[in-house]
Amino acid sequence: MENCTVQGLDNRWALFPQATAERDLLADPLTLSHMHSYQRNIENFIGTVKVPVGLAGPLRVNGTHASGDYYIPLATSEAALVASYSRGANLISLAGGCTAVLLNEGVSRAPAFAFTTLASASEFALWTINNVERLQQIVESTTRHGKFSDLRITIEGNHVYLGIEILPGDASGQNMVTIAAEAACRFILLNCPIKPAYFFVEGNLSGDKKASALSFLSVRGKKVSAEVVLPAPLLARVLKSTPAAIVDYWRMSAMGGVLSGTIGVQGHYANGLAALYIACGQDAACVSESAVGVTRFELTGNGDLYAAVTLPNLIVGSVGGGTGLPSQQACLRLMGLAGPGKARALAEVCAGVALAGELSIIGALSAGDFTRAHQRLARGDRHEPH
Structure with missing residues (x-):
C-alpha cells in the first residue's frame, strides 16, 4: 500500500503542481515524521489539518470512575467556546465539583431481515430468541474485549430487526459491534430454517450517527448523569446571575425546544463534545447522537441552584479508533485518560463538560451577557456597542 508513504504522498500532491505553499502547511515536517501513525485511520493521505486547542478548567468531577480536577483540551475554531466552558468548569469546581455517575453502557448494531410474510418473520424471530445463547457465543468469539449484553427484536410487517448490543470495554465499540453482528448474521443464515429473502447488517434502527427517539x-x-448544587452568592459572583433568573430562562428555553421539535432539552452539548471529541480522537460524527440529552435546573429549598445533565449516548473510548494518533493521545494523556481502563472515566468527564457548558451559556443568556461575550471574543471588540 502507498497510503501513508512518501511515494504515495508525492503521487497525490502531483495533482496540484502549483500548490507548494499548501503542501508545506498540510504535510509539514512534524506530520511527515508521524506519517506511519495515520496508516490505519485515513486513505489517500495528503497531510494533517491543525485545529487550535484550548484548555478549559479545572473541572472537578466526583464520579464513580472519574475523580479529581481535569483540565479539558478543546479543539475548535469558534471564539468564546473555550472561555465559556472554562468559566462553567471553574464554577463547578468552586462549588466542590459535580457528581457524575455512569448509569448504563452498550453499543448496538441492528441487522434487518426481509421475509415474504409476517408469519415467516414471526417464526424467524422466535427461532432467534430460542438460540440467543448460541448467538452470544458467536458474538463474543469475534472480540477479545466485547461482551454480548442484549438482543432486542422489532417486527414491522414481514421485516425483522435484531438489535444486537455489546459492552465494548474501553473502545467506543462501533467497529467491534459491526463485526460481531456480521458474524451473528452469517450464523443465522446458515442455521435458521426460516430463510430471509435478503438481509442487511444494519437496518438503520441502531441510532448510529443520528439523534433519534x-x-x-x-x-x-x-449513559451518564452529572449534577451540582450552586450557592446563589457563587452564581452572582461568577455568572452575574441568580438561580431564579437561570430557572426562568431554562423553563422558557425548554418550551422553545418542545415547540421546535427538539429531541431532548439542552442548550449546546454539541459545542463542547465536538471540541473534546476532535481533540481526543473520538468519532466526531457521533456528536450527532452524543449531543442528545436533558438539562434540568431547579431552585433548591434554600434558594440555591440545582443543575443536572443526562446524556444517554456518549460514544467514547480510551483505546482504538483515533485515540492512538499522536496529538489525540497527547490530549488524552493531559487528562490522565489514555489507554485501557479509562473509557468510563472519560464518559463521566464528558458529562461534566456538558454541564459546565450549559451553566455558562444559560448563565450568560439569563444575565444578558451572551451577545457582549461574542462581540468581545469573536470580533476583538473591547468596547460596548453604543
Whole structure:
C-alpha cells in the first residue's frame, strides 16, 4: 500500500503542481515524521489539518470512575467556546465539583431481515430468541474485549430487526459491534430454517450517527448523569446571575425546544463534545447522537441552584479508533485518560463538560451577557456597542 508513504504522498500532491505553499502547511515536517501513525485511520493521505486547542478548567468531577480536577483540551475554531466552558468548569469546581455517575453502557448494531410474510418473520424471530445463547457465543468469539449484553427484536410487517448490543470495554465499540453482528448474521443464515429473502447488517434502527427517539429508551455508548448544587452568592459572583433568573430562562428555553421539535432539552452539548471529541480522537460524527440529552435546573429549598445533565449516548473510548494518533493521545494523556481502563472515566468527564457548558451559556443568556461575550471574543471588540 502507498497510503501513508512518501511515494504515495508525492503521487497525490502531483495533482496540484502549483500548490507548494499548501503542501508545506498540510504535510509539514512534524506530520511527515508521524506519517506511519495515520496508516490505519485515513486513505489517500495528503497531510494533517491543525485545529487550535484550548484548555478549559479545572473541572472537578466526583464520579464513580472519574475523580479529581481535569483540565479539558478543546479543539475548535469558534471564539468564546473555550472561555465559556472554562468559566462553567471553574464554577463547578468552586462549588466542590459535580457528581457524575455512569448509569448504563452498550453499543448496538441492528441487522434487518426481509421475509415474504409476517408469519415467516414471526417464526424467524422466535427461532432467534430460542438460540440467543448460541448467538452470544458467536458474538463474543469475534472480540477479545466485547461482551454480548442484549438482543432486542422489532417486527414491522414481514421485516425483522435484531438489535444486537455489546459492552465494548474501553473502545467506543462501533467497529467491534459491526463485526460481531456480521458474524451473528452469517450464523443465522446458515442455521435458521426460516430463510430471509435478503438481509442487511444494519437496518438503520441502531441510532448510529443520528439523534433519534431511541436515545431515552435505551443506551448507545455510555449513559451518564452529572449534577451540582450552586450557592446563589457563587452564581452572582461568577455568572452575574441568580438561580431564579437561570430557572426562568431554562423553563422558557425548554418550551422553545418542545415547540421546535427538539429531541431532548439542552442548550449546546454539541459545542463542547465536538471540541473534546476532535481533540481526543473520538468519532466526531457521533456528536450527532452524543449531543442528545436533558438539562434540568431547579431552585433548591434554600434558594440555591440545582443543575443536572443526562446524556444517554456518549460514544467514547480510551483505546482504538483515533485515540492512538499522536496529538489525540497527547490530549488524552493531559487528562490522565489514555489507554485501557479509562473509557468510563472519560464518559463521566464528558458529562461534566456538558454541564459546565450549559451553566455558562444559560448563565450568560439569563444575565444578558451572551451577545457582549461574542462581540468581545469573536470580533476583538473591547468596547460596548453604543
